[in-house]
Amino acid sequence: MELSARVGRIEPSRTAHFANLVAKMQAAGENVISLAIGEPHGPVAPEVLAATGAALLDGQTRYSAIPGLEPLRAALVAPLRHHRTENVIITNGSKQALFSIFQVICNPGDEVVIPVPCWVSFPEQVKLAGGNPILVPTVNHQLDPAALENAIGPRTRAILINSPNNPTGAVYPDEDLQQIAALVRQRGLYLVSDEAYAAFVYDNQPYTSLTGFAELTDRLIVTGSFSKSFNMTGFRVGYAIGPVSVIKALTDLQSHLAGNVCTFAQYGALAALQGRQGPDRQRLATFQKKRDAAYQMASELFACVKPAGAFYLFPDISGRLKRGQSATDFAIRLLNEAKVAVMPGEAFGVENHLRIAFAVSDQDLMTGFERLREIL
Numbered sequence: 063m064e065l066s067a068r069v070g071r072i073e074p075s076r077t078a079h080f081a082n083l084v085a086k087m088q089a090a091g092e093n094v095i096s097l098a099i100g101e102p103h104g105p106v107a108p109e110v111l112a113a114t115g116a117a118l119l120d121g122q123t124r125y126s127a128i129p130g131l132e133p134l135r136a137a138l139v140a141p142l143r144h145h146r147t148e149n150v151i152i153t154n155g156s157k158q159a160l161f162s163i164f165q166v167i168c169n170p171g172d173e174v175v176i177p178v179p180c181w182v183s184f185p186e187q188v189k190l191a192g193g194n195p196i197l198v199p200t201v202n203h204q205l206d207p208a209a210l211e212n213a214i215g216p217r218t219r220a221i222l223i224n225s226p227n228n229p230t231g232a233v234y235p236d237e238d239l240q241q242i243a244a245l246v247r248q249r250g251l252y253l254v255s256d257e258a259y260a261a262f263v264y265d266n267q268p269y270t271s272l273t274g275f276a277e278l279t280d281r282l283i284v285t286g287s288f289s290k291s292f293n294m295t296g297f298r299v300g301y302a303i304g305p306v307s308v309i310k311a312l313t314d315l316q317s318h319l320a321g322n323v324c325t326f327a328q329y330g331a332l333a334a335l336q337g338r339q340g341p342d343r344q345r346l347a348t349f350q351k352k353r354d355a356a357y358q359m360a361s362e363l364f365a366c367v368k369p370a371g372a373f374y375l376f377p378d379i380s381g382r383l384k385r386g387q388s389a390t391d392f393a394i395r396l397l398n399e400a401k402v403a404v405m406p407g408e409a410f411g412v413e414n415h416l417r418i419a420f421a422v423s424d425q426d427l428m429t430g431f432e433r434l435r436e437i438l
């Protein structure tokens with residue numbers, strides 16, 4: 063039996079594929095170090111576990127409101143000046159938020175402009191909404207506002223940005239964001255801002271969340287996640303913040319798609335927000351140390367830009383590739399020979415690069431790079 067043309071247009075998630083491959087090798091007794099998947103190392107905070115457990119024991123095991131628990135939605139917008147509870151929906155990770163956003167803003171044939179390299183799921187999610195991703199190269203991992211403007215056509219619905227960026231770790235400066243904001247206003251577009259890594263900006267650099275841009279609120283949709291900020295990847299709690307009309311459409315879609323996000327997991331997420339007194343400086347310092355160590359070790363092997371945020375390095379490996387060898391071939395060689403998993407750049411829309419996730423234990427980071435050094 064044939065499957066739909068829609069699903070025939072997409073590739074499976076390569077990050078998920080690599081994670082499975084590594085898990086299989088590890089289950090077979092192989093000592094593989096994974097620097098492939100972007101999943102922060104470390105435990106979930108005790109107050110989050112306690113609140114989740116208490117919610118379970120308290121009978122919070124039934125359906126909850128489609129757009130999410132009211133107190134959780136309220137807590138998410140409490141620090142924001144231009145948004146209220148009606149502007150938020152809780153989703154199964156920000157992955158589902160992004161998937162649903164393209165479903166509600168794209169008609170078949172509409173275009174979404176995406177700077178590349180980009181996260182593996184963006185283009186496929188746009189295609190699943192019947193849209194066409196228009197990939198625009200970045201310059202030294204930074205936005206090229208003129209190129210983005212040139213990519214806008216009559217079918218463009220949105221520009222999608224992601225800062226701090228997965229896979230490059232780039233953080234976009236305020237001036238560039240202002241330019242993009244002006245552009246989407248002039249051209250009547252949505253701006254989708256994936257801010258899953260907002261908690262990871264290093265060297266005391268300022269970080270601009272687009273939620274602060276008052277003039278954008280009628281066309282801005284921001285996504286965020288508890289996965290990276292609170293080590294809660296398996297809880298699957300994310301969210302979208304946007305205009306009431308978009309949140310209402312996302313809620314209608316969610317009522318047929320997933321119903322609600324796991325009720326007791328949402329109580330855990332609420333405890334995570336309530337437990338946080340301002341930014342978590344200690345955690346940030348730990349990640350910055352990992353960033354510094356990873357950058358130093360990677361720079362000895364490859365041409366590398368120091369990431370200002372997130373927890374990825376994205377080195378250019380052209381100098382390491384034999385004629386005809388792709389980054390995917392190279393990553394497979396590293397997996398088989400060094401037993402170190404990294405992601406090939408092709409997963410993120412560019413060739414001749416690797417993505418190395420450094421959010422692992424210090425021990426795994428050291429051993430991983432030792433193995434790479436030996437092989438290379």
Ligand code: GLU
Nearest residue numbers: 075077078098099100228
């Ligand atoms: N976002 C993470 C990554 O890029 C997790 C895996 C995924 O959902 O793609 O590795």
